[in-house]
Amino acid sequence: MTDSAKRAIQKYIDRNQATFGDIRFAESAIEIDMGDGITVNGRIDMVKDVMIDGEKKTVIVDFKTANKRVLEAIDTEQLKIYSLGYQKLTGQTADYMEIYHLDSENTAREPVTADLATTVETEIRQAADNIRRNNLPKRCGTESCSKCHLSHLCLSKAEQKNYIGG
Ligand code: SF4
Numbered sequence: 001m002t003d004s005a006k007r008a009i010q011k012y013i014d015r016n017q018a019t020f021g022d023i024r025f026a027e028s029a030i031e032i033d034m035g036d037g038i039t040v041n042g043r044i045d046m047v048k049d050v051m052i053d054g055e056k057k058t059v060i061v062d063f064k065t066a067n068k069r070v071l072e073a074i075d076t077e078q079l080k081i082y083s084l085g086y087q088k089l090t091g092q093t094a095d096y097m098e099i100y101h102l103d104s105e106n107t108a109r110e111p112v113t114a115d116l117a118t119t120v121e122t123e124i125r126q127a128a129d130n131i132r133r134n135n136l137p138k139r140c141g142t143e144s145c146s147k148c149h150l151s152h153l154c155l156s157k158a159e160q161k162n163y164i165g166g
Pocket residue numbers: 138139140141143144145146148149150151154155
């Protein structure tokens with residue numbers, strides 16, 4: 001794993017070194033106080049400037065190493081929360097969210113839309129409300145139960161048989 005990590009980092013440096021001067025933040029801690037006792041915190045991997053059609057744009061980058069398709073990952077709540085975090089941190093809105101897959105070097109980039117901050121704030125409040133009310137239904141079949149490390153806690157014997165062949 002160490003060798004593989006070193007190879008991925010070296011590959012990233014070889015490919016991107018010329019634009020390292022455009023990096024504005026790396027590993028930036030964010031903490032969003034949403035009120036009502038709800039706090040969200042995390043760390044943005046990178047924020048960089050990119051020239052797109054002759055204009056300087058701000059891009060929030062999240063590095064992935066897991067074997068996941070970048071297009072699937074771009075829609076995750078995590079990146080949306082980072083966009084919101086960047087807004088709270090700097091008072092500015094980022095232009096794009098990007099997933100950079102270190103193994104394959106594939107990237108996926110989506111624009112940060114005007115209603116994204118409102119949508120993600122609503123989703124966070126709903127999630128907090130569900131946690132408080134212990135409203136956490138199982139999502140068997142919609143997630144990969146066979147790879148889930150909580151399956152022994154979550155599934156009954158019958159469900160284990162159905163969803164993970166146990
Ligand atoms: S086993 Fe894991 S993936 Fe499947 S429903 Fe339970 S928590 Fe979700």
